[in-house]
C-alpha cells in the first residue's frame with residue numbers, strides 16, 4: 001500500500017524528466033514507468049503524468065534555431081516532441097484509444113475525471129514541463145508533485161559542475177528560489193527545477209519530492225515516506 005504521512009488515496013502529479021526517459025528515448029525505462037503508474041492507479045490514486053521531450057526536443061530546438069526560426073517556434077517543436085513521448089506512454093497504458101494527448105489544462109482535467117489519469121507533455125511556448133506540472137497541480141489541487149529527474153535530488157550547486165555541491169534533504173520554496181541561478185526562460189533550458197514552477201508551487205503550497213528517476217522504484221519509495229531525494233515544501 002502507498003502511504004504518505006498516513007494518506008492512501010492521493011492526487012499525484014508525476015513529472016518524469018525527458019533527461020531520464022528520453023535522452024535518448026529508453027523503452028525499458030518508459031515501460032517501467034508505465035508499470036509504476038498502473039500500480040498507483042490500482043491503489044486508487046489519481047495521477048497526472050507530465051513528461052518532457054529530452055534529447056529529441058533539444059535536437060528539434062537546435063534544428064529550428066539553425067533554420068532561423070524564432071524562440072517560440074523552437075519551443076513549439078520541443079512541445080511536439082514531449083507529446084510524442086507522452087503519446088507512447090499513454091498508448092502503452094491504455095491502448096490506441098488513449099492516443100490523444102491533452103493540449104490544455106482543461107483537456108487534462110477532463111482526462112483525469114474520465115479515467116483517473118492524464119498523460120501529457122508540454123503546453124505553451126515560454127515554459128518548461130516543470131511549469132506545466134505546477135500548473136496542473138494547482139488546477140487539480142494535487143497532494144504532491146513527484147519529480148523524477150537525472151540527479152539524486154536538489155543540490156546546493158549544480159553537482160555536474162561543482163565537486164563540493166551538497167545534496168539537500170529538505171528545503172522551502174523560498175530557499176529554493178534563492179538557489180536557482182537563472183530566472184529567465186530560454187528554449188531547452190535545464191535546471192533542477194524551473195523557477196517559474198517554483199513560483200507557482202510557492203503560491204499554491206503544493207509540496208514536491210525530487211528523486212532520481214533512473215530507478216522508477218524511487219517513486220514508490222518516496223510515496224512510502226522513505227528518506228530519499230529532496231522534499232520541497
Ligand code: UTP
Pocket residue numbers: 016017018019020051052053054055057061074075076078079082121122123124125126127128129130132186187188189190191
Ligand atoms: P523540458 O525542459 O520541460 O523537458 O522541456 P525535459 O526534457 O523533461 O527536461 P529535463 O529532463 O527537466 O531537463 C524542453 C523544452 O521544451 C520547451 C522549452 O523550450 C523547454 O526548455 N517547452 C516545454 C515549452 O516551450 N513549453 C512547454 O510547455 C514545455
